[in-house]
Amino acid sequence: MKFSIKKEILLENLNNVIKAVSTKNVIPILGGIKFNLTEEGLFLTSTNNEIDIESFIDKKYIDNLEKTGTIVIPGKFLIEIIRKLRDGIINIEVVDGLKLLIFNDNSNFSLNGIDSSEFPNINLDISTNPIILSKKVIKNIFNQTLFATSTQESRPILTGINFKIENNNMECIATDSYRLAKKYIELDQTVDNLINIVIPGKNIGELIKILNDEDENVEVHIFSNKILFKFDNILFQSRLLNGSFPDTSRLIPNDFLYEIEVNLxxxxxxxxxxxxxxNEREKNVIKFETKGNEAIVSSNIPEIGKVEEKLNINKNNDSDIKISFSSKYMMEALRTINSQNIRIYLNSDVKPIILKNDEDENLLQLILPIKTY
Amino acid sequence: MKFSIKKEILLENLNNVIKAVSTKNVIPILGGIKFNLTEEGLFLTSTNNEIDIESFIDKKYIDNLEKTGTIVIPGKFLIEIIRKLRDGIINIEVVDGLKLLIFNDNSNFSLNGIDSSEFPNINLDISTNPIILSKKVIKNIFNQTLFATSTQESRPILTGINFKIENNNMECIATDSYRLAKKYIELDQTVDNLINIVIPGKNIGELIKILNDEDENVEVHIFSNKILFKFDNILFQSRLLNGSFPDTSRLIPNDFLYEIEVNLxxxxxxxxxxxxxxNEREKNVIKFETKGNEAIVSSNIPEIGKVEEKLNINKNNDSDIKISFSSKYMMEALRTINSQNIRIYLNSDVKPIILKNDEDENLLQLILPIKTY
Incomplete structure (x- = not known):
């Protein structure tokens, strides 16, 4: 393998694949990035058994494609080296079988590579009829649900996002059993098979970091045991979680006694x-209490002190209501909403709190109350 | 105590005193900020037994000075509350002896205070003939030496900066016994007594955070057991370290075989x-080797790979030299220098490395080499 390339082009692509480079270093090869230089260009690949990423650099961006070939290089070192090299052209060459030289006029790095035959065999095949969505839309739907996944391994299935498609209706749901985030969108296409999979939340977190907010499309390829996102020059593949996601539809009431509108x-x-x-120990609980067109939000830590906040509200019901909930969960849910006002739906102090908004009718946030009264 | 004040004014002054609020909370009173509202204005004070800080808000910045008084309030909570309150006027009032109300149209906080009689008695008296320096100069001298203090408690005296004045010559020295930073400046005044004290490095670190880069003056008041810096509306006092700082003058050679000039x-x-x-384990050691008008800087981690960097140099001596040193120490020393070129002085691979520069002849950085050849 021997070629030259502009630093910024190589770095941009390494920044994509580094997301799947294992930092735990249990198996050295998983800490590596595979270079595969062909006549078409350079394929960079990484895998950590959770995610597989391929970032492709077309030959038109390669300054001097002298000799094709393949090698695996420790990712963490490689990316730091490329980042710190002077701007301009970098020369890359494999010598003595497994040594990678990286050099320009001033710098001469030599890194010990690993034979690419040791690199896991990754199948990045795509399907014939992907679902097509804009980057912006897919990034948004994941951002609005990901935070509600569980971080506890006691119920592994809840650490993922439930991703469902029926006809032209796509839905994402996440819940840690104390709160739930749900968003659906209508697709421009109709999907024949019912899709109901669970994508690990952590992997979605890595995908979001690579996706920008542009309007370009992402192809979503769904398989029985994996999902593949294809965009720009990138293939991003995640494993799926085994098991079935709980049916949460019964959790969400259809009728509400109270509808309260507030400025977000x-x-x-x-x-x-x-x-x-x-405090965390007390689940960050705060009290919300309506008094006509006003709400009082209050909390206290007995040793430290207390607080009462006033807020103007619009309420559909003459009677008042008190309810307590986690301030942390409420703020996380509110951060997913981009609207001037939101509507809070309540039935009683032991029934779920639902948040909806005018700008995005397809987004629903649910928080279970905490009994304090 | 009862008054009103603009949020931004109170917050700015709380941000000064918070630096001496103990976060360990062993003794609750040391986690507090003392409010003392007098006819002259509001004195905010904090202490953690290492540093004492007073920030004074003149009565002209207080909107409604209704009743003088004093109380101690948990600093960590207080500053977060003030930070998050809406911009505008905040009302502050002590009720029931030890409750502090903080309120505006929307928010009503009530914090449990502590009687200010429990607050340590801090003597912030100033001397009659302080040393006068600009903020910029004093911030610079500390920034150029602080990093070289020891972080190990095995030789406590080395965790401080040695601060010496003789006649009109002021000198700061810091060393962790592997490297040394030394800066002197000429004062506009002559000091009668010889001053030779050691200021804890951590405390200087907090002072630097409060000092801005303006040209205004700082008064430095030196006592047998403490040092007090007076600037803006702030008094910042630090304890001193007991014991005598090692005499490092013998360490610094006067003559050198090699003088090497490089672009910084x-x-x-x-x-x-x-x-x-x-790697850290190997003291981040790198090799520096001259070859005529070029230097080769190299290092390696056997399992990973190696690097050789080339650099143009100007050298006063025809013979070449090899020397090894800690890259971390060298970079930390270089970061204190603001000059296009630097001069590296060497005698042999086991003698100290000295760095000097044209822009700031009064700054000297010394690094001990590591024997590798």
């Missing part, structure tokens, strides 16, 4: 301040 | 890249 920013700031006098 | 940025970048293939 004001509500967020009020909760944020009230949260100052809560 | 190029040298820094070369070291930074070579450092990629070093």
């Amino acid at each position: 920013n004001e509500f967020y700031e009020v909760i944020d301040r009230a949260a100052l006098l809560t | 940025n190029e040298f820094y970048e070369v070291i930074d890249r070579a450092a990629l293939l070093t």
Whole structure:
């Protein structure tokens, strides 16, 4: 393998594949990035058994494709080296079988590579009829649900996002059993088979980092045991979680006694301040209580002090209601909403709290209350 | 105590005193900020037994000075509350003896205070003949030496900066016994007594955070057991370390066989890249070797690979020299220098490395080599 390339082009592509480079270093090969230089260009690949990423650099971006070939290089070192090299052309060459030289006029690095035959065999085949969505839309749907996944391994299935498609209706649901985030969108296409899979949340987190907010399309290829996202010059593949995601539809009430409208920013700031006098141990609990056209949000840490915040509300019901919930969960849910006002739906202090908004009717956030009264 | 004040004014002054608020919370009162509202204005004070800080808000910045008084409030909570309150006027009032109310139209906080009689008695008296320096100069001298203090408690005296004044010559020295930073400046005044004290490095680190780069003056008041810096509306007092600082003058050679001039940025970048293939366990060691008008900087981690960097140099001696040193120490020393070129002085591979520069002849950085050849 021997070629030359502009630093910024190589770095941009390494920044994509580094997301699947294992940092635990249990198996050295998983800490590596595979270079495969062909007549078409350079394929960079990484895998950590959770995610596989391929980033392709077309030959037109390669300055001097002298000799094709393949090798695996420790990713962590490689990316730091490329990042710190002077701007301009970098020369890369394999010598003595497994040594990778990286050099320019000033710098001469020699890294010990690993034979690419030791690299896991990754199947990055695509399907014939992918689902097509814009990057912006797919990034948004994951951002609005990912935070609600569980971080606890006691129920592994809840660490993933439930991704379902029926006809032209695509839905993502995440829940840690204390709160739930749900978003659906209508596809421009109709899918024949019912799709109901669970994608590990952590992997989605890595995907989001690579996806920008542009309008370009992502092809989503779904298989029985994996999902592959194809965009720009990148293939991003994640394993799926085994097991079936709980049916959460019964959890979400259809009728509500109370519909309360509040200004999103004001509500967020009020909760944020009230949260100052809560603690993790007590689940960051705060109280919300309506008094006509006003709500009082309050909390306290007995040794430290207490807080009461006032907020203007619009309420559909003459009677008042008190309910308590986690300020942390409420703020995380509010951060997914981009709208001037939100609507809070309630039935009683022991029934789920639902958040909806005018700008995005397809987004629903649910938080279970905490009994304090 | 009862008054009103603009949020931004209170916050700015709390940000000064928070630096001496103990976060360990062993003794609750040391986690507090003392409010003392007098007819002159509001004195905010904090202490953690290492540093004492007072930040004074003149009555002209207080909107409604209704009732003087004093109380101690948990600093960590207080500053977060003030930070998150809406911009505008905040009302502050002590009720029921030890409750502090903080409120505006929307928010109502009530914090449990502590009687200010429990607050340590801090003597912030100033002397009659302080040393006068600009903020910029004093911040610079500490920044250029602080990094070289020891972080190990085995020789406590080395965790401080040695601060000496003789006549009109002020000198700061720091060393962890592997490297040394030394800077002197000429004062506009002459000091009668010989001053030779050691200021804890950590405390200087907190002072630097509060000092801005303006040209205004700082008064430095030195006592037998403490040092007090007076600037803006702030008094910042630090304890001193007991014991005598080692005499390091013998360490610094007067004559050198080699004087090597290099471009600072190029040298820094070369070291930074070579450092990629070093590790902490091996003291981040890199090799420096001259070959006529070129230097080769090299390092390696046998399992990973090796690097060689080339650098143009100007050398006063026809013979070449090899020397090894810690890349981390070299980079930290180089970061204190603001000059296009630097001069490296050497005698042999086992004698100290000295760095000097044209822009700041009064700054000397010394690094002990590591024997590798």
